Amino acid sequence: MARIASEAMREQLEVYFIMGSVNCAKPPAEILAEAIAGGITLFQFREKGSGALVGEQKYELAKQLQHICQEHGIPFIVNDDVELALALDADGVHIGQEDGDARIVREKIGDKILGVSAHNLQEALAAVAAGADYIGVGPIYPTKSKEDAKKAQGPGIIRLLRRHGIAIPLVAIGGITAGNVGEVIAAGADGVSVISAIASAPSPAVAARQLAQAVHLSKKGAQK
Ligand SMILES: Cc1ncc(COP(=O)(O)OP(=O)(O)O)c(N)n1
Ligand SMILES: Cc1ncsc1CCOP(=O)(O)O
Ligand SMILES: [Mg+2]
Numbered sequence: 001m002a003r004i005a006s007e008a009m010r011e012q013l014e015v016y017f018i019m020g021s022v023n024c025a026k027p028p029a030e031i032l033a034e035a036i037a038g039g040i041t042l043f044q045f046r047e048k049g050s051g052a053l054v055g056e057q058k059y060e061l062a063k064q065l066q067h068i069c070q071e072h073g074i075p076f077i078v079n080d081d082v083e084l085a086l087a088l089d090a091d092g093v094h095i096g097q098e099d100g101d102a103r104i105v106r107e108k109i110g111d112k113i114l115g116v117s118a119h120n121l122q123e124a125l126a127a128v129a130a131g132a133d134y135i136g137v138g139p140i141y142p143t144k145s146k147e148d149a150k151k152a153q154g155p156g157i158i159r160l161l162r163r164h165g166i167a168i169p170l171v172a173i174g175g176i177t178a179g180n181v182g183e184v185i186a187a188g189a190d191g192v193s194v195i196s197a198i199a200s201a202p203s204p205a206v207a208a209r210q211l212a213q214a215v216h217l218s219k220k221g222a223q224k
Contacts, residue, residue: 001111009113009133009169012042012075013191014215015208016171020047020079021061023145023199031204032065036072038208040198041191043069044094044115046079049147062088077115082108094136097123102130115171119150119157124166132168136193137161139174140184145195149174155187162188178210185218 004012017032017040024031032043045065047058062078066088069076077092078085082105085093092113095105102116116127117136127135139152158172172184173193181192192215201207 003111004113004133006169010190013134013169013171014041015212016042016191016193017198018044018046018195019199021053022049022051023195029064031199032068034204035198035208036074038205039212040208043074044077044079106131121164124161128168134169136171136173140172141175143174155183158187158189178214181214182218186222
């Protein structure tokens with residue numbers, strides 16, 4: 001298997017849904033299936049926060065959600081836990097600045113997708129040098145879904161990274177809704193990453209569809 005091509009990565013980032021059991025008011029498998037029906041393009045298993053599953057229960061949930069993704073051709077990314085990603089033969093891993101050295105993670109996972117979080121130009125340049133396939137930038141807007149989230153920076157941080165030559169695929173995260181997708185795509189993001197906009201929606205399918213439509217319209221507008 002070769003590393004994912006940038007253009008394919010950009011498409012997969014369009015509607016990137018992140019979820020773990022703590023984000024779900026109904027069975028996670030149901031929410032994921034509905035989100036897939038609505039048009040998500042990538043999924044991240046993020047089992048984190050107060051009440052999160054650990055050990056065998058975490059593994060079993062990951063396996064169940066991975067199976068649903070596989071049935072629908074949606075790549076399955078694991079947040080933070082490189083060993084779990086390897087044990088499951090997941091499609092990739094997402095790590096942040098506090099999750100270890102991205103170069104070492106790249107060595108461990110070979111050609112699997114590597115996503116790295118960045119909050120400034122220095123971190124973004126380091127992520128590129130370490131071999132990231134995409135960068136997650138945020139929080140862009142205030143979020144309630146991450147306990148230790150940094151201050152929201154607004155879409156200007158995406159514009160700044162693009163202006164300074166960060167050309168690899170970028171996804172915006174933090175407080176994203178269908179109403180603000182346009183701003184982050186116009187700033188240079190290839191897609192949006194959400195937890196609550198889909199997981200907490202009355203209909204995850206409708207929410208995912210609205211996000212997908214907003215991304216497509218905004219990309220047309222930005223002629224991407
Ligand atoms: C797509 C995407 N972008 C950013 C993050 C945040 O990662 P991190 O900073 O490591 O924080 P946690 O999610 O681990 O709490 C992400 N998960 N996904
Ligand atoms: C994991 C993460 N990293 C930065 S903000 C965030 C949470 C995004 O959740 P929401 O889409 O509900 O704001
Ligand atoms: Mg992390």
